[in-house]
Amino acid sequence: MKKLLLLPMLLLAGHALAQRDSATLVEISPLKGHSYLYVTYGKPDDKTWYPANSLFVRTPAGIVLLDTPWDDEQADTLVNQLEARFHEKVVACISTHWHADRVGGIKALAARGIPTYASAQTVALCAANGKAAPAHAFSKDTTFRFGGTRIQTFYPGPGHTTDNIVVWLPEDQVLFAGCFLKSGLATSIGYTGDADLQAWPASIRKTEAKFPSARIIVPGHESLEGNPYERTLELIGKAGKENEKKKE
Numbered sequence: 001m002k003k004l005l006l007l008p009m010l011l012l013a014g015h016a017l018a019q020r021d022s023a024t025l026v027e028i029s030p031l032k033g034h035s036y037l038y039v040t041y042g043k044p045d046d047k048t049w050y051p052a053n054s055l056f057v058r059t060p061a062g063i064v065l066l067d068t069p070w071d072d073e074q075a076d077t078l079v080n081q082l083e084a085r086f087h088e089k090v091v092a093c094i095s096t097h098w099h100a101d102r103v104g105g106i107k108a109l110a111a112r113g114i115p116t117y118a119s120a121q122t123v124a125l126c127a128a129n130g131k132a133a134p135a136h137a138f139s140k141d142t143t144f145r146f147g148g149t150r151i152q153t154f155y156p157g158p159g160h161t162t163d164n165i166v167v168w169l170p171e172d173q174v175l176f177a178g179c180f181l182k183s184g185l186a187t188s189i190g191y192t193g194d195a196d197l198q199a200w201p202a203s204i205r206k207t208e209a210k211f212p213s214a215r216i217i218v219p220g221h222e223s224l225e226g227n228p229y230e231r232t233l234e235l236i237g238k239a240g241k242e243n244e245k246k247k248e
Contacts, residue, residue, distance in 0.1 A: 059091075159180045
């Protein structure tokens with residue numbers, strides 16, 4: 001795989017902030033071109049703050065979010081910060097799967113009249129699990145255009161969830177993988193309750209082959225350092241072996 005561009009300011013992105021209240025904290029860092037990383041914190045285990053990586057893209061038409069923060073309060077904080085800092089409106093949000101760290105702020109965006117998008121699978125899973133769903137569904141890989149800036153969605157197959165998609169930003173050569181890929185420095189595969197461990201490796205290889213020109217790959221959590229493809233495959237294999245031992 002082509003060596004990825006690593007940005008020193010982002011190597012510690014995703015560092016858990018155990019000693020301060022992270023409820024409404026939003027960390028923003030430039031990535032490349034018009035693409036930016038934003039990090040918010042939630043408590044998926046109801047105990048420990050855990051970072052989630054998401055993106056936004058500044059386009060001629062306005063700012064496009066790739067995933068929401070964990071909840072509506074954080075979503076309001078994010079939109080307020082972006083519009084005050086850049087003097088541009090948030091005009092859309094595309095969510096990459098149905099978990100809270102990707103759709104938790106949908107209601108807040110809807111209340112502001114911001115259009116929200118996701119795959120038909122994601123919309124259906126949100127509804128089935130009692131979560132507010134994005135308003136607009138697409139049923140196939142889609143290229144969105146915002147004032148000429150292209151944002152492309154790609155469904156690689158089941159992985160972290162059955163509905164996970166990745167988002168390609170061709171102008172900046174940035175691939176937002178969301179929770180489909182783990183950080184290259186991750187030590188655990190994380191939550192697998194909705195994962196397909198058998199199908200996931202093939203989905204990863206499909207994605208790697210689809211985007212060979214990616215200069216930056218953004219995983220759903222933790223650092224951008226290392227090789228997220230190989231590390232995720234290693235962790236899936238480890239999780240599979242552990243599951244087999246439990247069955248013995």
